[in-house]
Amino acid sequence: MEGFMLTILNVTFRLFYFPYQIVGASVVRGNNSNIKFAEVKRFIQLVVNVTVFDLVTTTTGVHCLTSRTDHRGKLSCRGEMLLMLVSLLCCVTAARACLQCDRSIRMMHEDFILSAPTLQDQLNLQSIRDQAYVTYIETSQERKGLIDPTTLYRAKTEYQSEFDRFLKTKLTGSVTFEAIQIMEKGRKILEKHLDAFIPSELCPNICGLLIRRVMDCVSCRYKVYICPSPTGQQDCGEYPVQAEEGGQALLNCFLPWHRLLLGRPEYHYSWAPGASDIDKMNESDFSVLIVTEDSSIVLNQLRLDEEGTYRCSLQAQNGTIFYQATFPLTVIPSPHQTHWPLVTLPSLPHGDSYSPFQPTGALLVPLITVVTALTLTASVGLAVVLRVMMNQQRTATELRRRRKEENGTENMT
Numbered sequence: 001m002e003g004f005m006l007t008i009l010n011v012t013f014r015l016f017y018f019p020y021q022i023v024g025a026s027v028v029r030g031n032n033s034n035i036k037f038a039e040v041k042r043f044i045q046l047v048v049n050v051t052v053f054d055l056v057t058t059t060t061g062v063h064c065l066t067s068r069t070d071h072r073g074k075l076s077c078r079g080e081m082l083l084m085l086v087s088l089l090c091c092v093t094a095a096r097a098c099l100q101c102d103r104s105i106r107m108m109h110e111d112f113i114l115s116a117p118t119l120q121d122q123l124n125l126q127s128i129r130d131q132a133y134v135t136y137i138e139t140s141q142e143r144k145g146l147i148d149p150t151t152l153y154r155a156k157t158e159y160q161s162e163f164d165r166f167l168k169t170k171l172t173g174s175v176t177f178e179a180i181q182i183m184e185k186g187r188k189i190l191e192k193h194l195d196a197f198i199p200s201e202l203c204p205n206i207c208g209l210l211i212r213r214v215m216d217c218v219s220c221r222y223k224v225y226i227c228p229s230p231t232g233q234q235d236c237g238e239y240p241v242q243a244e245e246g247g248q249a250l251l252n253c254f255l256p257w258h259r260l261l262l263g264r265p266e267y268h269y270s271w272a273p274g275a276s277d278i279d280k281m282n283e284s285d286f287s288v289l290i291v292t293e294d295s296s297i298v299l300n301q302l303r304l305d306e307e308g309t310y311r312c313s314l315q316a317q318n319g320t321i322f323y324q325a326t327f328p329l330t331v332i333p334s335p336h337q338t339h340w341p342l343v344t345l346p347s348l349p350h351g352d353s354y355s356p357f358q359p360t361g362a363l364l365v366p367l368i369t370v371v372t373a374l375t376l377t378a379s380v381g382l383a384v385v386l387r388v389m390m391n392q393q394r395t396a397t398e399l400r401r402r403r404k405e406e407n408g409t410e411n412m413t
Contacts, residue, residue, distance in 0.1 A: 203227035254295030
C-alpha cells in the first residue's frame with residue numbers, strides 16, 4: 001500500500017512538474033506566446049506513458065530485488081521484467097513515421113535507450129520514444145503523410161546534428177525529461193521540413209502530368225503518387241523562336257520537375273512545315289524529327305523552307321504524355337550580298353606594246369647559237385681539267401709505290 005501511494009505521488013509530480021518545466025523553459029527563451037495546448041497535451045501523454053511502468057511494478061509486486069540470487073529467482077525476475085516490458089509496449093501504439101523510416105535514426109534511438117544506467121530508465125526511454133513516434137506520425141498525417149527522399153534526408157541530417165549536440169551536453173534534469181525534449185525537437189524538425197515540402201515540392205508541375213515516387217509515412221514504403229495537371233491538360237503553351245537564315249535555333253522543353261518522373265521518358269520532337277494556325281493543326285500534320293532522352297535539340301544551317309511549327313512531347317514508353325510544348329519557328333531571310341562590278345584596266349596604245357626585252361625572230365637564232373657554243377666550250381674545258389687531275393694522281397701513286405719498293409730492298413740488304 002505504501003508503494004502504491006508513492007507511485008500515485010510520483011504520477012502527480014510528473015503530470016504537473018513536466019508541463020511546468022516546459023512552459024518555464026519557453027518563457028525563459030522569450031517565446032511563451034508560441035506555446036500551444038496541443039504541445040502541452042503531447043507532453044502530458046508522454047509523462048503518463050512513462051509512469052505506466054511504476055504502476056505495473058507496484059500493483060504486481062515485481063521489484064527484482066538483489067537478494068533473490070538463486071538460479072530460479074534470476075530466471076523468474078527476467079521473465080517478470082519481460083512481461084512488464086510487453087505490457088508496457090501494449091500500452092503504446094507503435095508507429096514508424098517519416099523520420100523513423102530511416103535506419104540510422106532508429107539505431108541512434110536504440111543506442112541511446114541502451115545507454116541508460118538502469119533497466120527502469122531504459123523502459124522509460126523506450127516508452128518515450130514510442131510515444132514520440134506516435135506524435136511524429138500524427139504530424140505527418142496532418143500533412144498528407146508523404147515525404148520524398150530529399151526531404152527525408154534533410155530532416156534526418158538536421159535531427160542527427162541536434163541529437164549529437166544533445167548527447168554531448170551535460171544533463172541539467174532527469175534523463176526522461178531530457179529525452180522528451182529531444183524527441184519533441186525531432187517532431188518540430190519533421191514538421192518544418194514537411195511544411196516546406198508539401199505545398200510547393202510535392203507537386204511542382206504547374207502544367208503537365210507528374211507521376212513520381214514518394215514514401216508513405218505510415219508504412220515506410222515507397223508508392224506511386226500522381227500529380228495531375230493544374231490546367232487539366234498536358235499542353236504547356238507556345239514558345240516562339242526566331243533565327244536568321246544560315247544560323248541556328250535551340251529548342252529546349254526541359255522543366256526541373258521532369259527529373260522526378262518515374263521510368264525513362266523520352267522527348268519526341270516533330271515538325272509541321274509552314275506557318276499555320278496551331279489550333280487548327282491535326283496530328284497528321286506533324287512528321288517525326290527525332291526521339292531522344294535529351295531535352296533539347298539544335299537546328300543548324302537553317303534554311304527558309306525549315307520554317308514551321310516544332311513540337312516537343314515528353315512521353316513514357318507506353319505512350320503516356322506527361323508534357324507537351326510548341327515552338328513556332330520563324331526564319332529571317334539573310335540580307336542579299338552586294339556584287340561589286342569587276343574593275344578592268346584600259347588597254348595600252350598599240351605603239352606602247354613594244355618592249356626591248358621581248359625576243360624577236362631575228363635575235364632568237366644568234367642567241368641560241370651563242371648559248372650552244374658556250375655550253376660546248378665549257379664541257380671541253382671541264383673534260384681537259386679532269387684529265388689532267390687524273391694523270392697527276394696516277395703519277396703520284398706510282399712514285400709512292402717505287403719508294404716503298406726501294407725501301408724494302410735496302411732493308412733486306
